[in-house]
C-alpha cells in the first residue's frame with residue numbers, strides 16, 4: 001500500500017529498495033519522480049539512464065523506460081538514446097564516482113556539446129557500493145578505506161566543473177531540502193540543453209562511519225545547518241558563510257542545443273527526404 | 274485537514290528515524306526499529322515525514338483517492 005506517487009512512478013514489486021537505512025538516495029529518487037510528475041511528462045516518453053554504483057540502482061526501481069549501463073558510461077548511452085530519438089526526455093541518474101571519475105570524460109564532453117540531457121548526480125562523497133574508497137568529491141582531509149589518514153586530493157565542485165565545460169544549467173540541492181531539490185530537477189528537465197543537478201546525498205554506512213559523522217539523523221542535521229540557499233547567502237556575512245555549502249541554481253544560459261543542430265545538418269543535406 | 278490520513282507501511286520501514294527527528298510536532302517515535310505513532314492527535318498532516326522518508330514507508334493519503 002504505497003502512496004499514489006510511488007505507485008505511479010516506481011516498480012512497487014521491487015521495493016523496499018536495497019539502499020541502507022537512512023541513505024539519502026531514496027529521498028533523491030523520489031525527488032526525481034516528483035519532478036517528472038510536476039513536468040506532466042508522458043511516462044512512455046521518459047528514459048532513465050544510470051551507470052554503476054549505489055545511485056545507479058535507481059534505474060531498476062523507477063517505472064519508466066530504463067537503461068542500467070556500465071560504469072561511467074551512462075551519459076554516453078544517454079547521448080545515443082537522445083540522438084536516435086530527440087523527442088524523448090532523457091534523465092541520467094549517476095553518482096559522484098560514476099559521473100566525475102570513471103565517466104569524467106563523458107561528462108565534460110556532453111556538457112561541451114550542450115546536448116539536452118538532465119543529469120542528476122547523487123553525490124554521497126564516497127564509493128559506497130565497493131566499500132568506502134575515496135572519490136573525487138570526498139572533501140579534502142576526510143577519510144575513506146583508501147585514505148585512512150585523510151584524503152590529500154582536493155575535491156571537485158561538480159556544478160562548477162559542468163558549467164566551465166559548457167553545461168547551460170547547473171544547480172545543487174540536498175537530500176534534506178526536498179522541495180528545493182524537486183524544483184531544481186524540474187527546472188533542469190524543462191531547460192533545453194545540458195542540465196546538471198548535484199544532489200548532496202547522505203551515506204551513513206561508509207562516508208558517515210569512516211568520518212565519525214554520527215547517525216543518519218545527525219548527517220541530515222548537518223545538511224540542515226550547513227547547506228545554505230544561495231539567495232539567502234547574499235544577506236550573510238563572510239564569517240557566517242565560513243565552511244558552508246551553497247545550494248540552488250548555480251548557472252543558466254541559452255545556447256543552441258546539440259540534437260537540434262544535428263537534425264539541421266541532416267535536413268540541409270537532404271537526409272530528411 | 275480532516276480529509277487527510279497519515280499512513281504507515283511497517284514492512285518498508287527501516288527504522289532510520291528521519292521522520293521522527295524532523296517531525297515538527299513530535300508525533301512519531303522509533304520502537305523496536307520501526308516507526309510508530311505516539312501522538313497522532315498532534316499531527317498537522319504537513320507531509321514532511323513523507324518527503325524525507327527514504328523508503329516511502331510513511332505518507333499522507335487524501336480521502337477519496
Ligand code: SF4
Nearest residue numbers: 019020023054128203
Ligand atoms: S553504502 Fe552509502 S550510498 Fe550506498 S546504499 Fe548504503 S548508505 Fe547509501
Ligand code: SF4
Nearest residue numbers: 296316317319320322
Ligand atoms: S505529517 Fe507532519 S506532523 Fe504529521 S507525522 Fe508527518 S511530519 Fe509529523
Ligand code: SF4
Nearest residue numbers: 286287289290292326
Ligand atoms: S523515515 Fe521512513 S524508513 Fe525511516 S523510520 Fe521513518 S518511516 Fe521508517
